[in-house]
Amino acid sequence: MRSQAGMKERRARNMEPAGIWENTDDEAAGSIAKRRNDEAKTMRAVVTGGAGFLGSHLCDYLLDHGWEVLSIDNLVTGTQANVRHLAEHPRFRMLQQDVTKFIDVPGPVDYVLHFASPASPVDYLKLPIQTLKVGSLGTLNTLGLALAKKAKYFLASTSECYGDPLVSPQPETYWGNVNPIGPRGVYDEAKRFAEAMVMAYHRAHGVDTHIVRIFNTYGPRMRLNDGRALPNFVHQALMGQPITVYGSGKQTRSFCYVSDLIEGIYRLMLSEEHEPTNIGNPQEITILEFAERVRALLGATTPIVFEPLPQDDPKQRCPDISKARRLLGWEPKVNLEDGLRLTLESFKKQFAEAQAR
Numbered sequence: 001m002r003s004q005a006g007m008k009e010r011r012a013r014n015m016e017p018a019g020i021w022e023n024t025d026d027e028a029a030g031s032i033a034k035r036r037n038d039e040a041k042t043m044r045a046v047v048t049g050g051a052g053f054l055g056s057h058l059c060d061y062l063l064d065h066g067w068e069v070l071s072i073d074n075l076v077t078g079t080q081a082n083v084r085h086l087a088e089h090p091r092f093r094m095l096q097q098d099v100t101k102f103i104d105v106p107g108p109v110d111y112v113l114h115f116a117s118p119a120s121p122v123d124y125l126k127l128p129i130q131t132l133k134v135g136s137l138g139t140l141n142t143l144g145l146a147l148a149k150k151a152k153y154f155l156a157s158t159s160e161c162y163g164d165p166l167v168s169p170q171p172e173t174y175w176g177n178v179n180p181i182g183p184r185g186v187y188d189e190a191k192r193f194a195e196a197m198v199m200a201y202h203r204a205h206g207v208d209t210h211i212v213r214i215f216n217t218y219g220p221r222m223r224l225n226d227g228r229a230l231p232n233f234v235h236q237a238l239m240g241q242p243i244t245v246y247g248s249g250k251q252t253r254s255f256c257y258v259s260d261l262i263e264g265i266y267r268l269m270l271s272e273e274h275e276p277t278n279i280g281n282p283q284e285i286t287i288l289e290f291a292e293r294v295r296a297l298l299g300a301t302t303p304i305v306f307e308p309l310p311q312d313d314p315k316q317r318c319p320d321i322s323k324a325r326r327l328l329g330w331e332p333k334v335n336l337e338d339g340l341r342l343t344l345e346s347f348k349k350q351f352a353e354a355q356a357r
Ligand code: UDP
Pocket: 120, 121, 122, 216, 227, 228, 229, 230, 232, 233, 244, 245, 246, 247, 251, 253, 287, 309, 310, 313, 314
């Protein structure tokens, strides 16, 4: 039994579902459901990974659009700092919990969005088993929650499903070129399994499911130490250290600013589309050119040095977004220059705070 005092304390820290997510018996749940039908309906979402980079931006977006949001996060790669500004928000609650274990939440739920997972290659190489578990067991548990609550379901999948692609740009119809037992396999295969599981729940149980394949995304709240190219380059430049480009730097990526990504996700959530849909920015750039752009924007003078390319590092990555354009009327609006300026400001703040500690 958890003590009342402990519960109060967790609520004070906004870690415990309360009020709108109060533990309810059936009668109370029934009356809440009835009240919801009587009033203009407020949509209730469960967002796993809500304290992560993308998850926290998604929580913000849903709250801004009038939703109630319960974030579930075990904080293994996410951080409370990403949702601190929501601490007093009347429609937001956060629960610190591991979704690879059975999950249930009190009261009705309209939408379950599964965003929990380590997502940077450095993180998932450090956490290979957790990555496999959150993509497999976490997907199973969140689908179970959606089925039990008769809620819609949304999976955050990834361009990693295409592996080191032999086709570029990558359309959703491309089946990919993944090394299942390589170091990146823990993430790629977990997400491929997750997509298969989501489609099975859709076909076998009729759950209203949606899958986004997210391409490289950047913006405020990325962790400076998450090991990805942009945070690494910025951190190195701010520290006055050489900027490390892996391989020849000729490999390409396509970087999407976070607000564009979240807008695309919201449109997909509300669409009738069940099969995976790419959301990303098709503006492709080599990693060497990207490093040079970041360096110039920061006015850094440190050299670029070349280090070995990690195993199975994709040589090219660029989304074909014709489907998103056609079905969702969506395309990215923020160009790389503007997005980088916004992101660099937030990295500088993060850096100054870390230095002051
Ligand atoms: N990369 C790099 N230097 C770094 C970190 C990453 O050259 O310090 C390269 C990496 O090898 C890859 C690209 O940048 O080719 C993007 O890597 P990231 O980890 O951001 O994400 P990925 O797209 O590989 O998932």
